[in-house]
Amino acid sequence: MSTACAAMIDDGVIRGVLATVECQTRVYAEGGYTALTTGSSVFQGAVTAILTIYVALIGYRMLFAQGSARLSDAPGIALKVGLILALVTSWSTFQSLVFDLADRAPTEIAAIVSAPFTEGGASLASRPVDGLQAAYDEFSETGAAYGQLAGPNAKGYSSPQAAAAETTAAASGVLFLASAGVISAATLAIGVLTAIGPLFIVLALIPATRGLFVGWVRALAAAALTPLVAWLLIVLMLSVIEPWIVTLAEQRMAQRLNAQTAMSAAALVFVFAAGQAALVVGACVMAFAFRLPSPRVDRGRAGAVTAAAASGPASAPLPSRAERLALDLQRDQAQAAARSRVAAVAAATHPTSSRQVSVTLDDTRRLGDAYRRNSFTARRAGVAR
Known part of the structure; x- marks a missing residue:
């Protein structure tokens, strides 16, 4: 005492x-x-190891666009690390x-x-x-x-x-x-x-x-x-x-x-x-009512969810760029398969016009391929921006 x-x-x-x-x-x-x-040297070593792991995880998420980590979050992360270091030292x-x-x-x-x-x-x-x-x-x-x-x-x-x-x-x-x-x-x-x-x-x-x-x-x-x-x-x-x-x-x-x-x-x-x-x-x-704020959701997805919630319970959230690209590719493939079936039925029904249908089908395929290439290039340019 x-x-x-x-x-x-x-x-x-x-x-x-x-x-x-x-x-x-x-x-x-x-x-x-x-x-x-x-x-305690054990505590100091543990603090160094935890800080290293934390910074490495943040860098990995920012580098490979994992989760909701953004470069604009760097000041907040630095402030949080600085506050923790000030409290433990x-x-x-x-x-x-x-x-x-x-x-x-x-x-x-x-x-x-x-x-x-x-x-x-x-x-x-x-x-x-x-x-x-x-x-x-x-x-x-x-x-x-x-x-x-x-x-x-x-x-x-x-x-x-x-x-x-x-x-x-x-x-x-x-x-x-x-x-x-x-x-x-x-x-x-x-x-x-x-x-x-x-x-x-x-x-x-x-x-x-x-x-x-x-x-x-x-x-x-x-x-x-x-x-x-x-x-x-x-x-x-x-x-x-x-x-x-x-x-x-x-x-x-x-x-x-x-x-x-x-x-x-x-x-x-x-x-x-x-x-x-x-x-x-x-x-x-x-x-016991204390809660930490939940992780920040991606702005685009959050806006889509908000718009869907405002429009009504029956509407679904808007898809992302990757989902829209996949849907476009699936739609093009379905249209190409439908055109192939139409051409086959026309060839079987009217043999004299099969060559014209084939030429028309080839032209349509070339136009579809050009459309897909242009659309994909435009999407890549939008993502880069």
Whole structure:
């Protein structure tokens, strides 16, 4: 444990846990990233090999016109490679674009959204961490007071005091898990995912492994959205239970404990804990909606498909140049075969005119061959342009 993080010990359960986890996570993420990117020759060799394979595949597709790769895509490809290299070689860049975005941005957004509830300086919601610590301490002390009032032999719900003691003690534990527990778990997940982030960022280059990168982004987004929704609900919870906390403190100090008040306050904590669980599930669902954009389709085929969709469901997309050329050749062959059959039938029916039909057929074939040559030459010229 670092010296700065060790200084946060004995600062209260909730306050100490949140501060220590935050400090240690940042130290661990930076150390893991540095060890992976600069201290591992295996990772550096893997990055070089993946970049070489990626550039070779792009060059092959552009050279042989495979897929939808075009020369106009070169600036975008260079930008993507440069961004990946910047993220896997510089901690300052990675920290600003990845770690701070996932760790600090949700807390700042939650502070902005909950500003109307935190304007009053004397309320628990004005300083959520201190407010959580005060609520946790009050439930713990109230539970101990009810336990002393119920006596050492009280078990379960044998008396209202015993029931209030167990309920408030459970409420303190649930309050810790629904606040500091959820936020600390999400912060730890962000630290671990950040430390191994360069591995998945490099895998985003290869289409076969791009799904692993998408999964990493979804997990990181879920871990980042969890503190956002958690802090928002915590501020709302502190605003709601503050009058109950004040009443419990007054009753405890005046030695006039009311079991109904304690159990009602504990029930509010249980309700907000259930809401916290639902929000965590919702954050995961929102994160899993992340998708990478689909590969760009050829402009000509995309235009043909769009025109076909606009004209109606019964129309088919327009064929490409190669398909049109094949259709033209098949049509010419069919016409030549039909003319041959007509000439054969005419020769069999009128032997005297067979020679004239043969001459006419030869002239037609020569004209068809000239037409095909001219058409093919024109198509080649259009393709070259």
